[in-house]
Amino acid sequence: MSSPLVFIDGDQGTTGLQIHERLRSRTDLKLVTLPAAERKDSRRRAQAINACDIAILCLPDGAAREAVAAIVNPAVRVIDASSTHRTHPDWTYGFPEMTPGQAERIATARRVTNPGCYPTGAVGLLRPLLHAGLIPGNHPVSIYAVSGYSGRGRAGVEEYEGPGAVNAPSYQIYGLELAHKHAPEIQQYAGLTHRPIFVPAYGAYRQGIVLTISLNVRLLERHADGAALHACLARHYAEAAHVHVLPLHESRDLKQLDPQVLNGTDDMRLSVFPNAEHGHVLLSAVFDNLGKGAAGAAVQNLNLMLAQS
Structure with a gap:
């Protein structure tokens, strides 16, 4: 053959x-x-x-x-x-x-x-939680993400690695009109009934993404808290070869998220950071925008x- x-x-x-x-x-x-x-x-x-x-x-x-x-x-x-x-x-x-x-x-x-690279992280975090009923479909979701400049394609590489690289900005938020083309994709595959707010950014490094979603527990379903959100994600990806959920005890020890930590791999790491005192939860996805993204x-x-x- x-x-x-x-x-x-x-x-x-x-x-x-x-x-x-x-x-x-x-x-x-x-x-x-x-x-x-x-x-x-x-x-x-x-x-x-x-x-x-x-x-x-x-x-x-x-x-x-x-x-x-x-x-x-x-x-x-x-x-x-x-x-x-x-x-x-x-x-x-x-x-x-x-x-x-x-x-x-x-x-x-x-x-x-x-x-899309950003939707991989957003859908990866949201879809299991909405499917399990922990986050309501009409939840007002806001997503923030920063990617390496290679996410812009050849234009980004040229700006940061070409003759004028010395003038390239160290950091830039874009999509300020809140009409980024990834938003409908995230809405559809996450299972949201309303378009999410999505704010992307580029940093002065070649590749790697950190994407975060902030949640207020009082707006979630009654049985949802940081532990329940984490357990749901851990169950969903238990057998996945390329998507891993960081154990809660490890996320408690983290002080920062490095967007480049998984560069050169096809893996994505999901984390849950709960603050029970304030009723807040931060969800995060870290992956290589040229790998899993x-x-x-x-x-x-x-x-x-x-x-x-």
């Missing part, structure tokens, strides 16, 4: 480069990319995508839509790393640990949409899909 053909469309960006690096030495698949002279040739790109078994799209949203529209071969399966199809009902959400059976749904899907997630989904090929 011949090795499956995996075509990366857009292997020059931060995510595409990482995926290419992870796959290029594998012997269980044949990796296909286009030479520089053909990358903007729509005819050649259409030929390549229709000749492959699985296409991984690492493209801007508009280009990803065009790539999918060019598929006429019904056997082609797609992993889209753009945000184009993340809330589309015909696409399977590529977060294997989100719910029981999600990994199996990804394995058999024809169209898989990779989660992008390239690592795409390869995890690819492996699931290859197992069903």
Whole structure:
């Protein structure tokens, strides 16, 4: 049996480069990319995508839509790393640990949409707690996150590593219009009835995310407190290979969260920080925005899909 053909469309960006690096030495698949002279040739790109078994799209949203529209071969399966199809009902959400059976749904899907980096942390924290009834669906959720500058793609890398890097800001909050494109994705897959407030930021480091969600216990269900929230997350991810819940006794000893601590891995660490005196709970997710937040997630989904090929 011949090795499956995996075509990366857009292997020059931060995510595409990482995926290419992870796959290029594998012997269980044949990796296909286009030479520089053909990358903007729509005819050649259409030929390549229709000749492959699985296409991984690492493209801007508009280009990803065009790539999918060019598929006429019904056997082609797609992993889209753009945000184009993340809330589309015909696409399977590529977060294997989100719910029981999600990994199996990804394995058999024809169209898989990779989660956004920030939503991976937000949905990872919220979905089990809403499903268990600990957080009501109409809870007013506010999410704050800071990512390394590679989250901006090549533009971010150029700003912080290029000729003008000395002028790059050390820290910048953005999305001040509160209309970030990740908010609908978080709402849909977390199970919220209302759009969350989402405030992202970039720091002057290459990669890594810290995402936090602050909760007031008096607004939660009657039986919900820090211990109950932690127990729910620990149960949900007990068998997960890449999502880990920090034990409560360890979180009590933490004095700060380092967004870079899991860089170079495909893991995500979830933590619960309760303050019983004030009735507050802080939820946090730490992971590599180029690992579990992008390239690592795409390869995890690819492996699931290859197992069903």
